[in-house]
Amino acid sequence: MLRLNQMKVHTKYIAGLIVVIFFVLCPLFLNSERSYFIYFLYTTFIYITIAQGWNLIAGYTGQVSLGQHAFFGLGAYITAITWRAGLTGYFDPLAFLLSGTGALLLAAIVGVVLLSKLRDDYFSLGTLGIGEILRVAALNGGSFTEGAAGISLNSTAYKSMNHYYYTALFIMLFTLVVIVLLIRSRVGLALIAIREDETAASANGIPVLRYKILAFSIGAFVTGLCGSLNAYYIFHVHPPGVLSLNWVVIPVLMCILGGAGTFMGPILGAFVLSIAFELTSIWMPEIHPIFSGAFIVLVTLFMPSGIMYYITNHKSMIMRRLRLTVFKWMNQKA
């Protein structure tokens, strides 16, 4: 007979596995070329990835970065430039790797400067500047970045939405696994210690700067991967598109809405906010930004710590009922 606490862990893994299998099987039952649900999941996976990247540095480590769009844009530009130069091709794993690594290196270099010198709001403003620097560099990059005109890619290369969907799903799962492993390791403990009290963490022998840079770089790496995928999707990389503040504001909102510093928060936040944006633009196209804004205000007002904290606080009640049902059912089967 299964014990209740064993059930707790198993239910989590089984539920996670069922959801992943559902996502993997979706394109087999839905025509990805005609299903909006597939596209919706594709964009949500991208947002979850970027939000998790941000969650690692801001939610777990307590360093609020506003420069994720710079890593996203850099990833897109690296893919576009290498493809145009013939160094990589359409959906080339090398391009993804280069884009992620480029973003990681930028984060590491910038991180050494910013994370060692700046804290709190000053660090946030500093990271916001990275995006602006990159935007100006792209605008004045001459034939290398094609300036304001941007780089047009060969759109006839498009084959199927399935490529995009599975790549986004893979990148998201990869990110989630990395985050779980990190958070459950000594590194995760160190990151949380830094968030709670940087001085105390340092006094206890934690190399604060090294861990901060690590979190910042990993977040940048996964965001760079998303930028690369977006370049393949949009086929035109230009500064206002890939270096738009939307690529930082929306994932941050998702993370805060779901619950920063929690594993499930960005996932939940991404789904809720994506659905809210979709529905408001369908139901009230003329005034949807007002409703979307009001929705965010309402949730942050009544759930300031995010949806995950609400669920955690009421978890015992919700989960007790759920587990007891499953437990009874499994025991009957046994």
Added chain:
Amino acid sequence: MKQRSILYRITIRCLFILFIGFLITGCSKGRGKEIIIGSHLPLSGPGGLVGLEQKWAYDQAVKDINDAGGIYVKEYDAKVPVRLIAIDDESDSGKAAAAVERLIKKDGVELILSGSNGAMGVLPGMITAEKYKVYYHGTLIWLETFLEHKFKNCSLYNFDMGQVIPMCFEVWNSLPKDQRPKRPAIFVEDSFDGKMMGDALTMFAKKFKYNVVLHQSMGLGAKDFTTQVIKAKSANADGIICLANTPETVTLVRQLKENDVSFKVFQGFKGTWPTEFYKSLGKDADYILCDGFWSEDYPFKGAKEIGQRFFDKYEKHSTSVGLYYALCQILFQAIEKAGSTDPVKVRQAITDNEFNTVNGKVKYDGRGVALYTSGNFQWMNGKQQNIYPFNLAKYKIKAAPPWKKR
């Protein structure tokens, strides 16, 4: 505590309703009963002013065709009404692609009317439509960009850069010799359009023997152009060609006046179109030129009426609504000629036929491209006076006096 708990419950229920709403909001395709045409428009964001005019024109065209009973479609042997689904793309390229995805996959649209904003709207829209082999009836994107992507399911009804750029200098040359600018400055926004236009203007200026003394870029959304104004002053520029959004152009004109920098001719693109430009500047906007896609003074059937209708609604004139209305007229006629709403047949009908519109007769070539002659206008006492094409214009350009003599 109890009150807080109620609020929690309300919020949770809102979240639940959202989720259920998402699940039940389904596809709205009604084949045969109505022709659903989609469009993604910049109804908010920097291109919002343009998008609202565009949506108004599309709505009018749909209303007019429905008042006439709809489009006769041979396949159904009946007149079928048209329904337009317009989605806000927020003047953002990513959202434009997402809007087209939604039009195709959620609303089941197979015919899409053009968005706006070139690379920020039309291009991602066209690329997305092309992926799913849906017909995109486009305008407002550079011909070179359109051809570069080798679109097979899109068409383009646009002005020709080879006509628009020389137009500036042809208009300048129509001034008496002593009133013509000799040392123009070029100010273009940091965008795809700005880059393309800036390069072309510099090239054509040489051809027309104008010596460009300054080429400056203007940051998108920037609030201060003092540096550029001072540079223009020290370069002794006496004419200016400016491509920027309305708020930036208004700021530039104000700062030119504050710094007493006068130009004989101020040729504006894009930002000087809307009536809001004149409302913001008042008499300071007089003598400033704006390009335009169309004029209600054109002698084409329906042009005056559509212009009057726009004026009655908003109490302002427009140099663009006729283009968008014409775009709809072309599509509706093409559906009728194709006898079907099948995107391949409609696209074929577009390239095979000639169409009568409020912007004159339109004939597409085999690449799916039709070019029209862009107009040029001069603001004078709150009205855009048509000064080009010379054969249609009733007004002649006047050089601007210095600020102090106005």
